[in-house]
Amino acid sequence: MTNSFKKILLGDQGLVVIFVLAFALVSIFVPNFLTERNMLGLLQSVVTVGIVACTMMFCLAARDFDLSVGSIVAFAGMVAVMASNATGSIMVGILAALLCGGAVGLINGVVIAKFRINALITTLATMQIVRGLALIASDGRAVGINDPNFYQLALSKLLGIPTPIWVLAILFVVFGFVLNRTVFGKNTLAIGGNPEASRLAGVNVDWTRIWIFTLQGMVCAIAGILLASRITSGQPNAAIGLELSVISACVLGGVSLAGGRAAIAGVIVGVMIMGIAENVMNLLNIPAFYQYIVRGVILLLAVLLDNLRSSALGRR
Amino acid sequence: MSFLEFSHISKAYPGVQALSDVSFSVAKGAVHGLMGENGAGKSTMIRVLSGDQHADGGDIIIDGQVQKYASTRDAFHAGVIVIHQELQLVPELTVAENLRLGRFPANAGVIQSRQMFSEVGDKLKSAGIDIDPRRKVKTLSIGERQMVEIAKAIMLDARVIALDEPTSSLSSRESEILFSLIERLRAEGKVILYISHRLDEVFRLCDSLTVLRDGKLAAHHPSLENVTREQVVAEMVGREISNVWGWRARTVGDVRLKAEGIAGEKLVQPASFEARAGEILGFFGLIGAGRSELMRLVYGADTRSSGTIKIDGQAVHAVDPRQAIRAGIVLCSEDRKHDGIIQGRSLEENINISSRRHNTRFGILNARKEAEIAETYIKKLKVRTPSRKQDILNLSGGNQQKVILGRWLSEQGVRVLIVDEPTRGIDVGAKSEIYEILYQLAEQGMAIIVVSSELPEVMGICDRILVMCGGRISAHIDRNDFSERAILAAALPDKKTPDAIAS
Numbered sequence: 001m002t003n004s005f006k007k008i009l010l011g012d013q014g015l016v017v018i019f020v021l022a023f024a025l026v027s028i029f030v031p032n033f034l035t036e037r038n039m040l041g042l043l044q045s046v047v048t049v050g051i052v053a054c055t056m057m058f059c060l061a062a063r064d065f066d067l068s069v070g071s072i073v074a075f076a077g078m079v080a081v082m083a084s085n086a087t088g089s090i091m092v093g094i095l096a097a098l099l100c101g102g103a104v105g106l107i108n109g110v111v112i113a114k115f116r117i118n119a120l121i122t123t124l125a126t127m128q129i130v131r132g133l134a135l136i137a138s139d140g141r142a143v144g145i146n147d148p149n150f151y152q153l154a155l156s157k158l159l160g161i162p163t164p165i166w167v168l169a170i171l172f173v174v175f176g177f178v179l180n181r182t183v184f185g186k187n188t189l190a191i192g193g194n195p196e197a198s199r200l201a202g203v204n205v206d207w208t209r210i211w212i213f214t215l216q217g218m219v220c221a222i223a224g225i226l227l228a229s230r231i232t233s234g235q236p237n238a239a240i241g242l243e244l245s246v247i248s249a250c251v252l253g254g255v256s257l258a259g260g261r262a263a264i265a266g267v268i269v270g271v272m273i274m275g276i277a278e279n280v281m282n283l284l285n286i287p288a289f290y291q292y293i294v295r296g297v298i299l300l301l302a303v304l305l306d307n308l309r310s311s312a313l314g315r316r
Numbered sequence: 317m318s319f320l321e322f323s324h325i326s327k328a329y330p331g332v333q334a335l336s337d338v339s340f341s342v343a344k345g346a347v348h349g350l351m352g353e354n355g356a357g358k359s360t361m362i363r364v365l366s367g368d369q370h371a372d373g374g375d376i377i378i379d380g381q382v383q384k385y386a387s388t389r390d391a392f393h394a395g396v397i398v399i400h401q402e403l404q405l406v407p408e409l410t411v412a413e414n415l416r417l418g419r420f421p422a423n424a425g426v427i428q429s430r431q432m433f434s435e436v437g438d439k440l441k442s443a444g445i446d447i448d449p450r451r452k453v454k455t456l457s458i459g460e461r462q463m464v465e466i467a468k469a470i471m472l473d474a475r476v477i478a479l480d481e482p483t484s485s486l487s488s489r490e491s492e493i494l495f496s497l498i499e500r501l502r503a504e505g506k507v508i509l510y511i512s513h514r515l516d517e518v519f520r521l522c523d524s525l526t527v528l529r530d531g532k533l534a535a536h537h538p539s540l541e542n543v544t545r546e547q548v549v550a551e552m553v554g555r556e557i558s559n560v561w562g563w564r565a566r567t568v569g570d571v572r573l574k575a576e577g578i579a580g581e582k583l584v585q586p587a588s589f590e591a592r593a594g595e596i597l598g599f600f601g602l603i604g605a606g607r608s609e610l611m612r613l614v615y616g617a618d619t620r621s622s623g624t625i626k627i628d629g630q631a632v633h634a635v636d637p638r639q640a641i642r643a644g645i646v647l648c649s650e651d652r653k654h655d656g657i658i659q660g661r662s663l664e665e666n667i668n669i670s671s672r673r674h675n676t677r678f679g680i681l682n683a684r685k686e687a688e689i690a691e692t693y694i695k696k697l698k699v700r701t702p703s704r705k706q707d708i709l710n711l712s713g714g715n716q717q718k719v720i721l722g723r724w725l726s727e728q729g730v731r732v733l734i735v736d737e738p739t740r741g742i743d744v745g746a747k748s749e750i751y752e753i754l755y756q757l758a759e760q761g762m763a764i765i766v767v768s769s770e771l772p773e774v775m776g777i778c779d780r781i782l783v784m785c786g787g788r789i790s791a792h793i794d795r796n797d798f799s800e801r802a803i804l805a806a807a808l809p810d811k812k813t814p815d816a817i818a819s
Contacts, residue, residue: 182679183672190669193658200617200655201723202641202670260660 014309015254015302019269023276030280038279040162044230046275047164048073048239050268051223052246053253054175055216057267059119060250061179062212063192063259067123068108069220070242071130074235076101076224078134078143081234085146093150097221104130105217109210127243134236143234154229164226171219176264188212192259248295249274252302273298319344320476320507325374327360329710332702333531334360335371340526340536345505347498349518352528353552353714353743358511361528362478365509366398367391378476395475399465401484407454411464412436414453415471436471443470444500459490466497477501478509483517484741495521513552513743515545527551553745560748561776564755568779569593570628572763573645573732575614578623582609585788586622591732591763596754598778599767601807606787607767608650611734615647616640617655627731641670644731646724648717648738650767656720657708664690664704666719671726693722698749714746721753733757736767751777771800783807 084093
């Protein structure tokens, strides 16, 4: 009995099992948790982290790292608001934001892949540069949205579910597919497993890494646009510390920091666990300060579980 | 009188029964050989002995006492020291510091260096090891490091010393020193467990021998009198291998690969050569002669500073591996672990990594086709694995090599196959299987280039040998003219004579 339980916990789907159990427990014991309103609120609250986690998964799987995501989210949101205010076209705003996000990612990718600068250092630098750009562009103040239709990006609903949640769901599906069923995804995992062997096996390593970072930039822009729409303005100080939440969620979801191992199901669960923990603490009126501690503890436990799992698998 | 006894040891890993019910014993003051192909269970046996892994069943008995150890530390206290292939020394510390690590002679926390150096120096001298205890380990050769490891075992008063492939990276002179040290330990009454797949060494050193096959005891010889090498090989592979090489005549066609004036950062002298369709061309040379460097330049793994490559008379402008593969040149690298396998990924993915480009549509892969290809080559190359989904890291060296070969065999339009040290660390059975694959590919018209530092191997399987020495091609010898003497003479830098190395 205990043995088979252990097997399930340490198996491939261990995290999913824990998630389901936790979800069931919380639903039973926390009042107002399992209501439509709270569920939608919960999902809304994980949209930004979830969207960015899609591509962070690729980054980590390829043994890379991206710290600049929070800054890109803020910067792209700012660009979207300012460009649509200036031109009167929301479409132009969105395109401009995607372009800017993609450009930052492209620069990250080229510097890391072609000039062989450590990803941690490179993105630490661009994180600050891009935050600086966002502050300069707005002179440090929030920029309000002129066109009320812009709010609709975040407020509109389809089948009773807000658009951002749909976007998140679609991105989960798309990037899950890309990771498992495309050459790009498999090459990403191979690079994370052994970059030199991948190069010698004919994988275009530099190109793949540049694309990963470019996609990451564009996906951050999507998150930035939705965030700006929800908070009805471009905020230069938005999404500070986002990189840590996103990386935590990925690691929680079993993505290996050593590269070569990632799964979208894990990332989704990782994102949801972080979201539920926060949601439950809010419902139980636990002060925000304690939430940091809980988040840290959850992360440590997840990594510990992962470690147990690796050693249980054993290596010849 | 047996001193060390393995009694009914079993151990399973997910998907593999690594050891099943293995029993044998070793007498005091004996060197006992442990042989078997890769994946036969030798390493698992050692891990169980060293406390690194727990046996699922069975006991280890030392000097009549059943050992119940829970960790390597307990094994250590029981007097068992295992010297692994990867040595466990701290490069930045001196020899003496390494030997006294954890037990420094200290006064109020200050290490008594002079005392330590003189003590360790005396111990080394009395063991017949000629190494200055003040040298940092990073300045020692691999052979010297091995000596330091053994010195560590001696200083810890080990009763059982297990050596895992100790000579795999030693020169013949260093091996000799090691052998005399082992003989001295035997005379002192230690039990030595000697793991190797070099028959010559085992027959020379060992008093008794155990052969494992597929995790089971294949044979136990309490004495090596009246035991022949052929018999042991047969026990290892489970069948008779009459001729490891199995070379046969082939028709050789036109020039397939023509490489002219190839040079790069690591190969200063430009080199030119050609390989014909259906030919197996050997590249022999001592380590550092530039063979692997030349091949990496041909494949585009390193950047060429000059040189042209033609395939079937057509100039090929391939500057990186990706383009080389598309032009029909593939390379199996010498360093399998670093340059070959993708750790943490399955066999299936390791096989399909390159050839999947033929089976995709808009970048989306064809899972069914990939599974089919993986199954085909697992079967064709006789890869021993529980499933195609297995992590490649869990396979033995020979099976990993086959997977890498499968990676290139599943490619389309390969015209030149370069294999660098194709059988390094691979056992006899898998070796002849790999040679057979090479012959078949040559018969289909591929040009095969075999880079090897094992002279019998190049002489055994190649149609023609190019010898490299000091970064240039120094000789060109046809099969009819193969002789050890001629090849070695061309491989050696001027002043040494071939006899000095051959002996």
